[in-house]
Structure formats: structure tokens, C-alpha cells
Amino acid sequence: MTFPSHRPLLGYLGSINPQTGGRPVACCARVGDQPVGLAVAEVAAGEPVAELLSVFVAADVRGRGVARRLIETLERDLAATGVTRVHAVYMTGRPSIPALERVFHHRGFSDPARRTVVVRFTPEEAATTEWYRRARLPAGGEVFAWKDLTAAERSELQQSQAERPWIPPDLEPWRCDDRFDETSSVGLRKDGQVVGWVINHPIAQGMICFTTSFMRADLARRGGIFPLYVASLERLRGTGVTCTFVTAAHFESMVRFVLRRCAPYISFCGETRGVYKMLPAPAARA
Ligand SMILES: CC(C)(COP(=O)(O)OP(=O)(O)OC[C@H]1O[C@@H](n2cnc3c(N)ncnc32)[C@H](O)[C@@H]1OP(=O)(O)O)[C@@H](O)C(=O)NCCC(=O)NCCS
Numbered sequence: 274m275t276f277p278s279h280r281p282l283l284g285y286l287g288s289i290n291p292q293t294g295g296r297p298v299a300c301c302a303r304v305g306d307q308p309v310g311l312a313v314a315e316v317a318a319g320e321p322v323a324e325l326l327s328v329f330v331a332a333d334v335r336g337r338g339v340a341r342r343l344i345e346t347l348e349r350d351l352a353a354t355g356v357t358r359v360h361a362v363y364m365t366g367r368p369s370i371p372a373l374e375r376v377f378h379h380r381g382f383s384d385p386a387r388r389t390v391v392v393r394f395t396p397e398e399a400a401t402t403e404w405y406r407r408a409r410l411p412a413g414g415e416v417f418a419w420k421d422l423t424a425a426e427r428s429e430l431q432q433s434q435a436e437r438p439w440i441p442p443d444l445e446p447w448r449c450d451d452r453f454d455e456t457s458s459v460g461l462r463k464d465g466q467v468v469g470w471v472i473n474h475p476i477a478q479g480m481i482c483f484t485t486s487f488m489r490a491d492l493a494r495r496g497g498i499f500p501l502y503v504a505s506l507e508r509l510r511g512t513g514v515t516c517t518f519v520t521a522a523h524f525e526s527m528v529r530f531v532l533r534r535c536a537p538y539i540s541f542c543g544e545t546r547g548v549y550k551m552l553p554a555p556a557a558r559a
Contacts, residue, residue: 390532407499
């Protein structure tokens with residue numbers, strides 16, 4: 274009745290989750306002796322904030338208000354222990370999402386807000402997009418395997434960034450090139466300098482995540498990063514892997530690119546959404 278990754282939390286009800294320091298809370302619905310629904314949340318360590326992690330209702334009793342009651346009860350239990358805010362993040366693309374959003378609406382949560390756009394695709398699907406066929410390396414550009422980045426190139430990147438920052442901190446390659454996928458992670462040298470990278474990580478059997486991609490600003494205009502994506506994807510063709518790519522909603526131009534120029538060609542395009550609700554403080558309820 275909950276995701277495998279959340280199951281261990283049920284062993285820490287009434288105590289502390291040693292992994293996070295948070296306090297797991299759950300609420301169960303029964304018909305007679307039969308459990309038919311479960312909502313699981315965790316109260317953050319040292320904060321009056323809880324995250325609703327999952328809600329599940331057995332298929333044969335759906336549509337009868339069970340989830341609504343579960344959330345209502347959970348909210349009451351949380352508020353009684355001083356929690357003032359509950360939030361949830363979920364992924365679209367499953368048949369139950371409209372029902373889930375209806376439950377949040379009924380319980381007075383905020384309207385769902387997009388947090389990230391998530392795509393999953395095969396290298397072969399990517400190869401059918403228009404941008405894939407049009408991608409061209411800049412003059413003097415050479416793609417190399419990221420595992421072949423030299424120590425001198427790495428320290429030059431770090432030094433130039435320290436002297437005159439030109440890479441958004443989140444995209445600095447040394448933050449993300451631990452245990453990267455050696456097959457598909459690539460860089461671009463132009464006129465002897467490293468100016469871009471696409472660094473990927475294996476996240477599950479047969480699944481590669483495109484984690485960090487960057488191209489120097491003067492080369493990034495009009496799809497300057499595409500040839501690096503293509504070089505990376507070409508290295509994955511025929512291997513049977515699925516790729517995934519997650520874009521935060523505030524990268525608006527990337528979101529537009531993914532929705533307009535990738536989504537029509539690929540297996541899955543969804544988004545994570547977030548909702549929240551402020552709970553009444555204990556004094557206000559009294
Ligand atoms: C999402 C889920 C928990 C809802 O449980 P539930 O007990 O059926 O929910 P409720 O009966 O309290 O409310 C469902 C509401 O959605 C509405 N609804 C059901 N299907 C809908 C649909 N396809 N589109 C729009 N609304 C829908 C119902 O009519 C009801 O609204 P109403 O009270 O205004 O009539 C249940 O479908 C489920 O367990 N799904 C599988 C697990 C899952 O995906 N969980 C969410 C992520 S963790």
C-alpha cells in the first residue's frame with residue numbers, strides 16, 4: 274500500500290527514522306478487519322513541517338471518499354503534534370492523478386504547481402527528433418569522452434571559474450562527475466579549451482539519467498548544446514538503455530524545448546507537481 278522505498282518507514286512509526294532524523298506518521302483505513310487504505314507522511318527533523326509521501330486506496334473501494342478521510346485524519350494528527358505545514362510532491366502520468374488532485378482540492382491544498390518536467394526516452398526515439406538531425410559542431414569543436422578529461426584541463430576549468438565565474442554553480446562538472454556513465458558522458462573542446470559537457474549517471478538497471486549539461490554562453494545560442502546531446506546519445510544507441518532527463522520548472526527555455534521539441538517523439542513526458550497546506554496552530558484550534 275506504499276512505495277517499496279517508503280515501506281521501512283512503517284517500522285519507525287512512533288519513533289525516529291534513523292536515515293533522515295524525521296518522524297514517520299501513517300494513517301490506515303479498514304473495512305472490518307481488512308486494511309483498504311494507507312497514507313504515509315514524515316515530519317521533518319526539527320521543523321513543524323511534514324511531507325505526505327504516499328496515499329493508496331484499494332481499487333474496489335475507490336471513489337467513496339476513503340482518501341479524503343485518510344488525509345483529513347492525517348492532517349488532524351499532524352496538527353495535534355504542532356505541525357503547521359504539510360506538502361506533497363507527485364509525478365503525473367498515472368491514471369489516479371486526477372483523483373489525487375481532486376482529493377487535495379477538497380482538502381484545501383494549494384493548486385498543483387509544476388516543479389520539474391521529466392522525460393524518458395530511448396536513444397532511438399531521440400534520433401527521430403528534428404534537432405537531432407540538424408545538430409552541428411561549432412568550427413574547431415571536438416567531442417571527447419568525459420573520462421578522458423585530463424587533470425590539467427580539470428584544474429584549468431576550476432581556476433578559470435574561480436577567477437571569473439562563467440559556469441552556473443549547479444552545472445560545475447566537478448560537482449557531478451562522481452561515478453558518471455563512462456560510455457555516454459562527453460565533453461566539447463573548442464580551440465583546445467573545454468567549453469561544454471553532458472554528464473550522465475546510471476540510476477537503475479538499464480536507465481541512464483542525463484544529469485548535468487552545459488555549454489559556454491557564447492556557444493549555447495540556437496541549440497549549441499545539441500551536438501553534445503547527439504554525441505552522447507549515439508554512444509547509447511543499440512545498448513537497450515532508457516534515458517531520463519529532469520528539468521526544473523524555472524529553466525523556462527529548457528522546459529519549452531522539452532515540451533515542444535522532444536515530448537511529441539518520446540515514450541514519456543510528465544511533470545512533478547507540488548501542493549501544500551497550512552495547518553491550524555494548536556492554539557487556533559482550541
Ligand atoms: C488517488 C487515490 C488515493 C484516491 O483514492 P479514493 O479513495 O478513490 O479518493 P476519494 O474517493 O477520497 O476521492 C476521489 C475524488 O476523485 C474523483 N475522481 C475519481 N476519478 C477521477 C478522474 N479520473 N478524474 C477526475 N476526478 C476523479 C472522485 O469522483 C472523487 O471526487 P469527488 O469526491 O468530488 O466525487 C486512489 O485512486 C489510489 O490509491 N490510486 C493508486 C495510488 C496512487 O496513485 N496514489 C497517489 C500517489 S502516491
